[in-house]
Amino acid sequence: MDRPPQPTESPLQARGWQAYWTAEHVHYSPHYQSWIWACYLWAYQQTRFEPLLSRTKTGMRSMMEAYPAQWDWCLRSGTIERSRLLLPLAWLVRVEDSPEHRTWLRTVAGDLIDLQDSRGAIREVLGTGGPGVSSNAEYGTGETSLIQTNGDAVCDMLYSCNFALAGLHEAAAATRDPFYGEAADRLADFLCRIQIRSEAHPELDGAWYRAFDFRRWDYWASSADWEWGPWCTETGWCQPWIAGTLALRQREASLWDLVRQADLRTPFVALRPHMLPDELLETSAGD
Numbered sequence: 001m002d003r004p005p006q007p008t009e010s011p012l013q014a015r016g017w018q019a020y021w022t023a024e025h026v027h028y029s030p031h032y033q034s035w036i037w038a039c040y041l042w043a044y045q046q047t048r049f050e051p052l053l054s055r056t057k058t059g060m061r062s063m064m065e066a067y068p069a070q071w072d073w074c075l076r077s078g079t080i081e082r083s084r085l086l087l088p089l090a091w092l093v094r095v096e097d098s099p100e101h102r103t104w105l106r107t108v109a110g111d112l113i114d115l116q117d118s119r120g121a122i123r124e125v126l127g128t129g130g131p132g133v134s135s136n137a138e139y140g141t142g143e144t145s146l147i148q149t150n151g152d153a154v155c156d157m158l159y160s161c162n163f164a165l166a167g168l169h170e171a172a173a174a175t176r177d178p179f180y181g182e183a184a185d186r187l188a189d190f191l192c193r194i195q196i197r198s199e200a201h202p203e204l205d206g207a208w209y210r211a212f213d214f215r216r217w218d219y220w221a222s223s224a225d226w227e228w229g230p231w232c233t234e235t236g237w238c239q240p241w242i243a244g245t246l247a248l249r250q251r252e253a254s255l256w257d258l259v260r261q262a263d264l265r266t267p268f269v270a271l272r273p274h275m276l277p278d279e280l281l282e283t284s285a286g287d
Contacts, residue, residue: 022280040052046264056092075143075144086164086167120191123153148222157212164187173254195208
């Protein structure tokens with residue numbers, strides 16, 4: 001079935017979600033694909049429903065085998081994609097700790113941590129190594145990379161550093177390896193130092209701008225981007241993952257510890273036969 005990176009409501013209503021469960025689909029983009037795997041692992045931990053684990057492992061194995069040459073870099077960013085894969089990789093270690101799964105986590109996290117500046121910022125890089133905007137005609141026509149060339153001292157709190165903080169925190173909690181914890185400490189310290197403080201604009205006070213130039217030490221935006229100006233922030237993307245992970249650090253807890261307290265098994269047992277009947281499982285592709 002031909003499908004976009006993320007189904008919208010109209011085709012989802014027309015086809016039904018079961019059509020997406022049974023169809024073959026390959027898209028090597030953690031930004032679009034990987035956090036459903038984290039949800040699957042969370043659900044599997046409580047339900048032991050095998051397709052949740054088997055599909056996750058199949059998808060993650062394919063993603064790692066394709067890394068990095070075949071990845072589809074969202075907004076041309078190598079930082080975005082690596083940041084988004086950390087959480088499910090960390091939780092896979094929780095569910096099925098093996099040398100291979102730890103190697104997957106270390107590979108992606110290591111490449112991300114290599115991008116960390118001495119100030120703690122994780123800089124944006126172009127996944128393909130090409131220009132931020134591929135042509136003059138494309139300039140200012142859509143959402144695009146924050147940088148023009150690799151080496152630009154810019155970090156992203158909307159798509160990268162927020163998810164990197166959560167992922168590194170969970171990796172440290174899952175493995176007890178200081179390699180992840182020390183990187184998370186540096187990033188958390190940086191994010192605290194760039195948090196907005198403004199009496200003139202209380203609506204912005206305490207938030208994080210979408211982007212920051214850590215060399216000039218000032219907020220940032222790309223003129224090539226038609227949506228995100230220098231004073232832009234996103235309530236549902238920037239703030240909760242940064243502030244929430246900082247709160248978890250304060251409590252010396254992990255997100256995994258927190259979500260395990262929710263009862264998924266009771267509603268799953270009641271609803272699974274209706275939403276995912278046995279006959280659909282028998283015809284599912286990829287299991």
